[in-house]
Every structure is written in C-alpha cells, then in structure tokens.
Amino acid sequence: MTTVQDRSAMPQEREPNPALSDPDRPIGYGRVQRKEDPRFIRGRGRYLDDIVLPGMLHGAILRSPVAHARLVSVDTTEALAHPKVRAVVTGKDLEGLNLAWAPTLSADVQAVLATDKVRFQGQEVAFVVADDRYAARDALELIDVEYEDLPPVVDARRALDPGAPVIRDDKEGQTDNHVFDWEAGDAAATDAVFARADVVVSEEVVYPRVHPAPMETCGAIADYEPVEGRLTLYETSQAPHAHRTLFAMVAGIPEHKIRVISPDIGGGFGNKVGIYPGYILAVVGSIVTGRPVKWVEDRSENLMSTSFARDYIMRGEVAATREGKILAVRTTVLADHGAFNATAQPTKYPAGFFSIFTGSYDLEAAHCSVTGVYTNKAPGGVAYACSFRVTEAVYLVERMVDVLAAELAMDPAELRLKNFIRPEQFPYRNKTGWEYDSGDYEPAMRMAMDRIGYADLRREQAERRDRGELMGIGVSFFTETVGAGPRKHMDIVGLGMADGAEVRVHPTGKAVVRLSVQTQGQGHETTFAQILAEELGIPPEDIDVVHGDTDNTPFGLGTYGSRSTPVSGGAVALAARKVKDKARLIAAAMLETRPEDLEWEKGRWFVAGDPTVGKTIAEIALGAHGTVALPEGVDGNLDAEVTYDPPNLTFPFGAYICVVDVDPGTGKVHVRRFVAVDDCGTRINPMIVEGQIHGGLADGVGMALMEFIGFDEQGNCLGGSFMDYLIPTAVEVPDWETGYTVTPSPHHPIGAKGIGESATVGSPPAVVNAVVDALAPFGIRHMDMPCTPARVWAAMQGRPTPPV
C-alpha cells in the first residue's frame, strides 16, 4: 500500500509533542493502533449471531415469490403441525395486534407481514418460530399461500403512466404511484442563464440500484420478559437509541422498559439504519412464545429485501461559456423508492442532500427537481455510504463536467481548476442554500495531478491511442455535506439530529466515554478515545469507549451519513472541555491558589510562573472523589455530558484520479492506478482515515464496474446472491495511493469533517470518467454503470444502454 504523503514532511498532521509521549503511542491524535482490533483479529468479536440466550428459539420468514399479487389465503395448518414449530404468525394475526403495518423513516407505512397484497419479490408474508433454524426454514415450505398475480411496475419511467397499476392502494386517496415532488434552487434564474449560455450539454445519467451488502447480514434477538414487561432487543443497528424510541411508539412497550443492544456489527453502510419487519417479528415471536427469539436473515434475504441504495435516473444539464466557465447546472430526477417509502432522510429532505449537486464550482444558478415513485421493488434507499444522496449528486455533476469537457475539447482537470470556488469565497453559500464551511480546492487537485503524473499520463494515452490501445484517465473532484445536522433543520421521524457523549474520569485517572453513535467497523473505540486523550491528556489505552447499549449510553441518532465524528466527536470534545474546566477549579482548591492563576498543558494544570507546581488529571480525579475541600458549587466527580447540536454541516472534499486500461477485444476494464487526495479537516487517526478511504474506494470501484441489482419484466430480483451481485475483490482494485490536505472546519470543536463516505462518494465518477475517456475514440461521451465487459463492449459498438 502506498501512501503518497511522506508523513514526516507533513506539518499539518498534528504529531504529538515528543516531550509528552512516545510518538508511537500518542496521547491524542496520531496513528494509534485500533483498540478494537485485538478482539476482531483473535475471533473474539461478539456479533449478533454469536449470542445464544437460554431457551432461545429461531425465526424464519416466508417471503413472496412474486413482485405484485393479491394475497388470497395463507394456510399455516401443516406448518403448525411440524413437531419443532412453536408459532406461526401471519399478517392477519398482526392485524389483530395492530402491528401489520409499521411506520417507515419517511412518513410512510410498510407492511410487517402482508395482509392485502404483496408488493415486491421477497416481501414478508409469514413468520415461523421453531426450536432451531433448520426446522424454522423447513416449516416455511409447509405454509400454503395462494396468490393472484397482478401486473407489476418494474421500470420507474413507467410508474406514472396513466394506466400503470396502483401499487399502494392501501393508502387512502392514493390513485397513482407518485411519492413526492421536491425541488431546490431557483428555476427561473437557472432557465435564464441557460437561455443565454454559449454551450449547453445534456445527458441522462443513471445511478443504478446497488446494495450495501455488509459482510454480516441483518438480524435481531428479542427477549421479552412478561412479568416486568421488559424487552431486551439485540439488533444489528446503526442507531440503537432511535430504534428504541420507535419500538416504544410502535409496539406500545414503554420506552424505559426497552433496552436495545447493538453488539459488534459486521458492516452497515446504511443497511442497518432502518427497522426491518424481521426485527419486529422477533419481538412478536418472543411475546407469543414467552422465549427469546433469534432471527437472522440469509444472504439472499439481505440482498433482496433490505435497504437498497441509489436508483436515481437523472437528466443533467450544464450551461457554460465557450471558454469553459460553468454558469449553471440543472437536473430533473426520477427516484425509484420501491414499494414503500422507507428511505432514511431528514424529514425536510425527501431527496436527502441531493441539492449539493452544484459540486465544487462557483455557479451563477442551479436548480433541481426530484420526483419519487413507487415500484414493485424492495423499499429503502438510504443506504450504502451515500451521506444522504450526496453520492448521486456528486456522480451527476462530476460526470456532467466531463461531458462538458468533451464538448469544449478541454482537459477535464483544467476545466475543473478553472471553475472551483476560490479559497477566499468560504464560507461559501451555494445556489441551493448550503453554506460550505471551508475549502481550498486547487491544492488538493494539483496534488492529485502531481502524484499521478497527469501530464505524462496524457502523453502516454496519446501514444497508446495511436496504437489502437484504450487507456483512460478519469478525474473527479467532490464536495460532500455531512454531519447532519443542525437539529432545527434536520430530524428523522421528529427526532432531532443531535448526538451525545458522556465522559467520566474515574478516581485513578482512567476514563470512560459513552457515545450515542454506533460503530460498524469504523474504529470508534479508538478515534473517540483519541479525541478525549487529546483534550485531557489521558492515554487512549486508559480510556474505555462504550456504545451500542441504550441502558448505558446517552441518547442520539446514531451512525450514518458520516456523522459520528462531526456530531458525537464534537460532543466528546466539548464534554472533555467541561471536565477540564472543572478540573481547574478542583486543582486550584488542591493547590490553594486561584483558578485564574493556573495554566493547562496536556494532562495537567500548573501554577503560572511555577510549572513544577501542578496537578495531573489523575491527581485531580482522586482529589475530586477524595477528601479535598471542594469549592462551592463543585460536586465531587470529574464527569460531564454534552448533547451536541452542530451549527452547520461539514464539507469534506477531495480530488481523485483513476487510470484504466480497456481490452478492446473483450471490453474488460482494468483499473491500473488510483490516486485519492482527501481533505477531512483535522485528522484524528490518520491510519483509520486511510482505512475508511481504502474501503470506500473499493466500494466505488465495485459500483462503477460490477455492482447492480437488476429486475426482469416480472419484477424478479436478478441480484439475489453473490453469484449475481458482484462485489470487488483485491484482484479488481489497485494499490491505493492516498494523499491529503488539511482544511479544518471552522465551526467544529476540533475542526474535523468526517471521512466515512468520502471515497464511496468520490470514486465512482473517477472510474466511470476514466472508462468513458478510454472509449473516446469511439465517439462515446457517456455510459452508465456498471461498466461490465458486456456493457463496455456495447458502448464501443456505439450502443451504450442504461442498466435494467
């Protein structure tokens, strides 16, 4: 693995003060080895399926084999007669409990078990609880369901046709498949700019349906204790607190009697944000049988029925001068939301933060309008590391800038450099209302071009083209908006998007920090310990990070949209500062001096003018819990709690360049090189930052080249196994070459911006731009993902087709 940046040459990366600590074991920011890794590497992680409770039963879900049908009857007699079956639950049974439908995260409802119709292939129809997983699965085959087929709506483009079958006839007043219309920007101003522009380019750009496909599938164990009426729910959840509140609202169990535990999570990527019918069914199963019930979906269930991602059909248009000044961007989007609108977006943002499609450019005007439709496909739409539709927005604008470069016969890197928002323009208000907090784009772009040897590559490309070889260079420059949100603007089902942290320094100076956010592999146990370490001077190894248990952590909305460090990270820093302030008062009492006379160095308050006289945090902690006479109004602990409501989002950015070679005889794409220069502001643990980038880049190559959930005309899912839904391996990805610049967020307590999704957002356009660039000799300006050999070959024949 190559790291472009020589670490010693990077003054921006905050290295620890060698006087204070060993550089390999920084007390604060730096390359601390992940605290959670010993347990994962030694197989001591504890995932949901590792948990076995006494007397636990197992659930399995019968799913619809068809995309759209009326449910005529469900006969469970034979299944109930199976000797190992303890319960069979149908939609009718749930109706009796008022649980057949559950609210989604987007003000819609979703069937827990079908009662009237099935609306996508894989929809939940019945639930069996049995002594073991095998018996539960066997009994599914004993349930006799009669379906009466209905015509399905598969192509989102046909969903609003006058005669289209109405999928959601359960909703009163719903007479078509329309979900929402939403717009941002100024349509009239944008049209005016387009009308006078020298050059307008336009293209239909499809971001196909893909799936987060975490290594661990989704699951739950419900343990309902009837005497006290307590529910303990183990779940694969990225948002345990939000889930608890929603369960309280839906299931009618009081919130204080519900405990949600999210154990180690084997990848989320947004897939584990929502509440799936299976979770609710596990609870029902436990209530019905009086025993704990485990339900874990299999791979096909995960791919076919849980939250997909993307599925945006975008018409993009760019207006520019002949000299290459980009004036305006306009887009209309058709968003496929599947059978239920279950996308997880802040309430006021039904298309997420798609309105960041103005990218990194200084525009005169911009406008987008998004229409959401129902189709007979699985619901969802949040997922896959997209920071609320920023992925689609970045892909659109970065693809369209390349289309413009082709039209103007300009170099795509030069065209970007010419149009960047300039550093002095920050904070920059874009034409759809976002305030970009900070940015300095040109150095990042120049660094990426230097690292990859951009000019030399263009020369090599020209030579290869003369020989009939297909080499492509793809550039993308992204700006994200992450860290939702200010809670006055952003909520999910009414819960404001703030997050909390609670810090306690124990009497011996060790500490615990409790978080409302939930790691799924991002390394929170290390990063958050480092934030506290940097603030208080307690070594990270002396800090325990607790998360994933609603009984032991403060309330908050959880981890997705790259929000953990921007939101809970801010909370940890502020809570630490409260502790530090309190420590000063206690230290002053201990030193019999005035707080104003004390100065701070990492880990210690000392007397100004006499540095030898001071108290370390550990000494102060012991003092606080000991017998020191505390000043008035100071209680005897070193604890603090903060719920952080960010004043604005943060805006990470980056410059990515990808080099591909395409086999002209087979259409096969080989990714030769990939340089990623990222700017996420303050880099808390550069190693974890790079890990996040590596993973995201692999995601991006996967989406660009192979990942795709397709459907046939009957609405059968064609991506229901890893034989059909391809994810990349080490063989398909190059050695990542990473670099960075540091432009801290001015409003964030530690200047950190979030890195979890940057690479997933930024890399697909770089790869596709490279492929399209390779195909330029064929007169191709655009092709849609995934760039599989067959689809690339079709493009070479002059027939690029949208994915179906």
Next chain:
Amino acid sequence: MQVPAPFDYVRATSVAEALQLLERHGEEARLIAGGHSLLPMMKLRLARPDWIIDINDLDELRHVTVDGGLLRVGALTRHADLLDSEEVGRLFPIVHDAERVIADPVVRNRGTIGGSLAQADPAEDLTTVCDVLRAEVVVAGPAGERTVPMAEFHRGPYETACGQNELLVEVRFPVRAGQGSAYEKVERRVGDWAVAAAGAAVVLADDGTIAEAAVGLTALGLEGLATDAAAALVGQRPGEEAFAAAGRLAAEASAPVEDGRGPVDYKRHLADELTRRVMRTAVARAGALTAVPGG
C-alpha cells in the same frame, strides 16, 4: 446462513462401498466430492438429496500420474492439485490456464475434476479443456469399469454418461508431442463463472502448417468441439488470417443465450475473439514439447 433441507450422510471407504451405497440408497442419493457445486444448490434448496455419500476418503481417486503416453488424473483430484503440478502445466498448459481462472483459491482447494465434469455446468471450464484435449473418462459401475471418450461422456448441460449408480474414477489425457494448447476466459470479476471462454489445442506439421487442431467453447451453447473451426485450420499456415477464419466459424457454431453476464451478440463476439486469442497462444506454445515422457 442458508440451510439445506434434511438429509442423511454416509462416508464411503472404498470405490466398491461407494457403489454399493449408491445402489442401496437409489435415486435420491448423491455423491459429494468437493461440495462446491452440490452444497450451494442444497442450501438454495434447488437440490434435495435424501442421502449424501461422501467420497472424500477415497485416496485412490486422488492422483496425477503420467504413464504410457497418458496423463491420469483421479476423479478426486482437487483443482489446486492440478494447478500445483508442474508436469501438468508443462504437458497441458491449457489446464493451468483454465485452473487459474476457476473460482478462487478457497473453491479450488476443495473442488475436484470429477465433480466438475459430473456436474457439467454449462459455464464449467474443465469440460471444454477435456474436450479439446480429447480426454477419456473412466466410469466405475456395478458391472465394472468402462472408458468413455469425452465426446460421449458430456451429453449437454447437467447431463453426462455417468449413471446414477456409477462413479467417475479417472480422467485420462493423451500426451501428444509438439502439442500446444491454451485457454482464455472473460469473467466479470475474479471468481465469477465465465461470460464466455475458449480453449484450443494444436499440433504443427514439420512444414509449420497446422496438422491437428481442436477448438472448444465454454458458456456459449456449443456442446462438444467447434469442428468447422478446427477443420478450417488444418493444413493452413498459422497466422491471423487462419485464426480469423476459425474465429468466425466458432462464433457461427456458438448458440449463446442472454443472461446477467451479457447479451447474445457480445457473447458471439467473444466466441470469435477468444478463439483467435487461444489459437495464437496455442500455436506459440506448440513445439515446445518434443518428447513424450514415459511414452
């Protein structure tokens, strides 16, 4: 976790016992070798045998030996064993070409040549390799052993000459002096089944013309060899013109179907493209092998 339907399991200790068990448990019994085709089908409940007869203890079926002008490969030989054998790579480079692109190391460590040929998946690679090398398959049954040429053994997708009460015990490849061979596959991703693949073997005459040729296609709807393509090559001087003609005829002989891996026109194009490529490589390799070992 995907879970199969109930089944019973028994481990055979000899070929004779395996045959008895097949006889005893009848139609609903299946042999299991590497399990990399059978177990996925069972987990998806596409296959539901009542009995699984495990033949993994039959060491007598796991060998790679050269003997009397024949390379003899036991049916239980793993993909990884073939790939590890330098002799196989030297005598039949096509086998290594193919093995390198069959699945991934995890699958290759368990999957067997016998299981591959018996499964006869339309996208399975070794059937084409065996076709092109004119291999013979040894099948053991209640009445003893019989040797079946590959052309008769492979009857079509998922269909072979191996009966329900029979066991594939060995595959035999005739070693030919001066033979060159090659295999090439297009896959969407490493470890994926073929979008399409082609294999070829050639022997050159003293005057440098093509004396013998065999061309086979994988996942392209052609059962057996592309005989017209091979016929067009014989007697020709190897070169782009001859390869192009062979490619065209191979494409004509192909009958691909559209699926997630690609449309018909693309696959037909690959029949042509890959035939030309494997011919180039096979010809370049021809002559490297002059003496037949042990023969």
